[in-house]
Amino acid sequence: MKIGFIGLGIMGSRMAANLQKHGYSLVVFNRTRAKAEEAALGANGFLNHLQSNALWVDCSSVNPSFSKKMAAEAGRHEVHLVDAPVTGFAPVAAEAKLIFWVGADMPDLEEIRPLLLCMGNKIVHAGGHGMGTSMKMVINLLLGTGMAAFAEAMALGEVLGISRKMLFDSLLGMPAVASFLASKREKI
Ligand SMILES: NC(=O)c1ccc[n+]([C@@H]2O[C@H](COP(=O)([O-])OP(=O)(O)OC[C@H]3O[C@@H](n4cnc5c(N)ncnc54)[C@H](OP(=O)(O)O)[C@@H]3O)[C@@H](O)[C@H]2O)c1
Missing domain, CATH: 3.40.50.720 (NAD(P)-binding Rossmann-like Domain)
Structure with a gap:
């Protein structure tokens, strides 16, 4: 081939x-x-x-x-x-x-x-044709909204006086947070 x-x-x-x-x-x-x-x-x-x-x-x-x-x-x-x-x-x-x-x-x-x-x-x-890329768009929507929801939660937490470290340590890995975000901690 x-x-x-x-x-x-x-x-x-x-x-x-x-x-x-x-x-x-x-x-x-x-x-x-x-x-x-x-x-x-x-x-x-x-x-x-x-x-x-x-x-x-x-x-x-x-x-x-x-x-x-x-x-x-x-x-x-x-x-x-x-x-x-x-x-x-x-x-x-x-x-x-x-x-x-x-x-x-x-x-x-x-x-x-x-x-x-x-x-x-x-x-x-x-x-x-187009259904593979359609699935990928659905998944990227989930990745994007998961990321956006986490950013909103971090912003709310910090405004309420919780340290960024406390938020990271407590939230990443929780079922309520998209699991892929745990591997992005350094980048966040
Ligand atoms: N990176 C990830 O984690 C990841 C995860 C899942 C899916 N993807 C998807 O995988 C694809 C590649 O991502 P990547 O991260 O590997 O990107 P990348 O490092 O920027 O590589 C893109 C490649 O596509 C070529 N290219 C772009 N536009 C072109 C055009 N008009 N004509 C011909 N070649 C073109 C680039 O050539 P040049 O070297 O000349 O720029 C380069 O070789 C994207 O569709 C991305 O969404 C990426």
């Missing part, structure tokens, strides 16, 4: 490394030289260069409407899009423990399942 991997940032570099660890050889691309160019569309976009029946697996967190639009564009080139955004952060990507939220036709998911399992340990088929 020929694998092209686009985007070697915080997540992509670790995900690509995990595919290589499993013996897959990759053709990699990072945009930097052409920051202003279109990634997929346009005369030099990669869709024009993929063979028919190629699979385009998009792991970015993007608007579901973008996934649906790109699935249609890809279809015009006889390319199959799989939207497969992930949950996890850099260390989780490095340990190949990402969760993939997949929007795709089932046969396309089955073809790439072994590849996803090199980079993650859970795959959820959420439905057709």
